[in-house]
Amino acid sequence: MTLQNDVVPPSSQPAAPQAQFVTITEEEAGQRIDNYLMRTCKGVPKSHIYRILRSGEVRVNKGRVDQLYRLESGDLVRIPPVRVAEKSTSNAAPGAEFKIVFEDNHLLVIDKPAGVAVHGGSGVSYGVIEQLRAARPDAKFLELVHRLDRETSGLLLLAKKRSALTNLHEQMRVGQTDKRYLTLVSGDWQHKRQHIKLPLHKYTTPEGERRVVVQAGGMESHTIFNLLRKWEKFALLEAELKTGRTHQIRVHLASSGFPIAGDDKYGDFALNKQLQKAGGPLRRMFLHAYQITFTHPDSGKTMSLKAALPAECERFLVSLGKPLA
Structure with a gap:
């Protein structure tokens, strides 16, 4: 660019916006x-x-x-000359870097911590994208490729070139990317591999909060769940996203009777309270984007990246004792 x-006005005159x-x-x-x-x-x-x-x-x-x-x-x-609204420094996003999983001239892939929004809005002043832009003022282009819920940790892709952004969006549109999550659910999960296809309808509460409900006529949604480990009251699952709807994994599981541990929107609120009591063993939602596979937008090579389960989640699994299966 x-x-x-x-033309610059004569120095004897005050400079006007150009x-x-x-x-x-x-x-x-x-x-x-x-x-x-x-x-x-x-x-x-x-x-x-x-x-x-x-x-x-x-x-x-x-x-x-x-x-x-x-x-x-x-x-x-x-x-034309435009007046930029003055922003108080208290609302400005502080520059921050996050754990980098991969970076080159086209992509930045980070391991987002739980509790951090990916962008500002809905009562949040700023998120990952605003903080990264503040930390990298010389970056000519930096945009989110996709999103993660604030409460979800794990792999987040950002594009450093517009060509990379459009390429990855097209891969996602035609289903060429493979995104997988680790999640812990409450209940007696039975199947080694289970497909859940439930239509999802998105709406906004009177308070302006985004919510999703299973509803006839909603968006077609498909998640595959693989059982990894099982305890008496919990099960660790791998979730394969076949569609990418808002809150898809959370609502598919809650509507099937297996709420995610620590989910404060769709979960078992009594269980969550018990887990958090007195600084308890789990004070976040147990949902982590641990693996993503896609084609590099420039080289054409297959990329498969992973982010290890966060320490607080690993500690909670250890606290459950030896799994039954």
């Missing part, structure tokens, strides 16, 4: 102009972005475009 400004002229690179091509402006003009309200598009203040190759226009390599974009 190259920038040039309008329009910017940006030449779109191959890496930036393909995205809609509204999305591009939201990323470029950080802190500017969406309503203002759409207003300057409607008014024709934004120009591409000297012509007006609407919000649906997709940028092409070599396009010259005029961005």
Whole structure:
């Protein structure tokens, strides 16, 4: 991306905000102009972005475009002077790095801890993506490839190039990626391998919280569960995601009578309270994204990455004693 400004006013006059002229690179091509402006003009309200598009203040190759226009390599974009909303330093995301599982010029794969949101919103000021951007101010591009629930730990993919992001999104859309989780459920699990196909409907509570329920007419959803170890009251499962719906593993298990230990949305609340009592053995949801397999967007090689089960989860399994199977 190259920038040039309008003519600079004489030094005797106070400098006024100037329009910017940006030449779109191959890496930036393909995205809609509204999305591009939201990323470029950080802190500017969406309503203002759409207003300057409607008014024709934004120009591409000297012509007006609407919000649906997709940028092409070599396009010259005029961005008018915009006022960025002042943010209090208390709300700014503190820079943070996370345990890196893999990194190159195209990808960053981290092991996200439980209790950390992947992005800001819904009462959360900031998340992993905002913290990584703050820690890497020179990064030209950094976007989430997918998401994990705040309470879930494990492998999280981020793209460092737009071409990598679109490639991985396409792999996920056609089912070429393989994502697996480890989870501990309450109950007498019987089957070595079990398919659960239940339609899921997403809704928002009056408090603005996202929830999911099994409901006819909902989104088709499919999870395969493999039994790894079993105790009298618990079972350790591997979950294979065949679709990627919000809260899919949690709702499929809870609706089948096997809530995840520590799940504060869909779990067994009496059991959770017991596990947390007096600083008890499990103070988080036992769900961990431990393995992901995909094709590297640049080299074409098959990548299979793993993240070990967190120490607090391992300790809880040890506390259960010798498994029955």
